[in-house]
Amino acid sequence: MSQCPSLEVIKVGDGGGDEGDPLPFQMPLLQQVLWTSAFSIMIIGACVGNTLVIRIVLGNQRMRTTTNYFLVNLSVADLVMTLFNCSFNFVFMLRSHWVFGRVYCTVSQFVAHASLAASVFTLAVISFDRFLNVLRPLQPRMSVCVCRVLLCVIWVVAAALAAPILPYATTIHYQLANSTICVILWPDGLASQSRMDYVYNVVILTVTYVVPMTAMVVCYAVIGWKLYDRGSCKSSRQVETFRSKRKVVGMLVVVVAVFAFCWLPYHVYFLLVHHLPGLSSRPFVQHMYLAFYWLAMSNALVNPLLYYLLNARFRYFFRQLFSEVRGSVRACGCVAPPQPPPHPSLDECQCGMSQCQIGVYQSAIVDYQSASVTNKVVLLAGDPFALRLQALDGHGNATPSPVTPETTNLLYHYISHHRISHHILSQQNTPYTTY
Known part of the structure; x- marks a missing residue:
């Protein structure tokens, strides 16, 4: 045939x-x-x-x-x-x-x-x-x-x-x-x-x-x-x-x-x-x-x-x-490394886990009307690979509210959009879901 x-x-x-x-x-x-x-x-x-x-x-x-x-x-x-x-x-x-x-x-x-x-x-x-x-x-x-x-x-x-x-x-x-x-x-x-x-x-x-x-x-x-x-x-x-x-x-x-x-x-x-x-x-x-x-x-x-x-x-x-392939190519010196992005002009707050400052990415904020807090993706300034999902109150202070499936899905979409490796989460023992 x-x-x-x-x-x-x-x-x-x-x-x-x-x-x-x-x-x-x-x-x-x-x-x-x-x-x-x-x-x-x-x-x-x-x-x-x-x-x-x-x-x-x-x-x-x-x-x-x-x-x-x-x-x-x-x-x-x-x-x-x-x-x-x-x-x-x-x-x-x-x-x-x-x-x-x-x-x-x-x-x-x-x-x-x-x-x-x-x-x-x-x-x-x-x-x-x-x-x-x-x-x-x-x-x-x-x-x-x-x-x-x-x-x-x-x-x-x-x-x-x-x-x-x-x-x-x-x-x-x-x-x-x-x-x-x-x-x-x-x-x-x-x-x-x-x-x-x-x-x-x-x-x-x-x-x-x-x-x-x-x-x-x-x-x-x-x-x-x-x-x-x-x-x-x-x-x-x-x-x-x-x-x-x-x-x-x-x-x-x-x-x-x-x-x-x-x-x-x-x-x-x-x-x-x-x-x-x-x-x-x-x-x-x-x-x-x-x-x-x-x-x-x-x-x-x-x-x-x-x-x-x-x-x-x-x-x-x-x-x-x-x-990963692009990173390997850059490591070989075949491609010039990209310029680091500018520091986000965002509000700052105390993270509640340490005394470092954190940058809050406004593009990843989702305000659920039924929730009492605003869920935000935060990036620890002391470690650029330490992503955490925190529940922050109206004043920017971390609260002990548990991480919900909705907020973890928010984190997944944020990571997919910014092409951040998923193993970051496993290093921090942070659960997240996909569809």
Whole structure:
């Protein structure tokens, strides 16, 4: 399924072609430059984005949830597809020549099918897990042990689904053009004439697209009905819980929708080539296939962007990671350090914990009308890394009022806005919550 049908316009005989064999399509230089630019941006972006997702989830205790573990598996599948199939396959399609050997031709074909199946199975398991979580909120959540078992099952099933191509993925050398192509040579011929290839593509389309997408649509439809049913929210706590779940489910729905949009043209293309054999010999077919292939592969680039745009936790840790990278670059002397910000022109007060002065950041003040005090984020002047959240009365004096979830959320938003590392809080044993 991952080979380029436009390169199959050859006759398979005694290991090569004759003078009557048509040559594989060759692109003009300008078109090669344009396609190379498009694929290079996509490949680099997908590798960087998915590597960051894996680093963020595995490197931060607060991000190690079962849903995020599945998202890591999705990123691993995208990385495998990008690194071990897309990069090599694009060079093959661009140059009409496979230079990576027969063994890697088999590896590349297997990786393409296995990683695609692993991706869609991961999305299906996530949707089913959220389905059970919303419909049975009092039942225990999926444990990490069960999550790991499911991840292993996903890859075993994906590998089994890709296994039938292992004996038939091979290379064919075209003597006249001195060109080698990587194809799946079924017992009844090449893909464009093979009945076995058509049946296999229908199975792949059904198992990795139609059935999972239908199941996910049903799951998320029921989840949406449950989460947006106002009659099921009987307390303010339930309202907040449902609001948090809506954000997570909303992100997952967008991820599934983008996956469906990116992969549908690619699946349909192979069915069209079988029913319209003349399509594979048209001059524009190589560009059409490259466009569908680029769209499918770009799903690996889009997913990390969706996590950043639609999830506050991912967005916070993405920014923190970039801040650490910038700090490392500055430590190497490659970038001039930024000028220290001016001292805030703010009111001062006694902190109540020591005799130092504190600066009160007015932008972080939230005055709750129902509260008797004004909650403010304060920064100890004696230690710029000692953030505390204090309840201050109208005269600026610290009071012994306890820290509430609302004020800790205020601190989290303040930290996210100013890109301050979250480990500051752990050093001060200050609790904070995220959504």
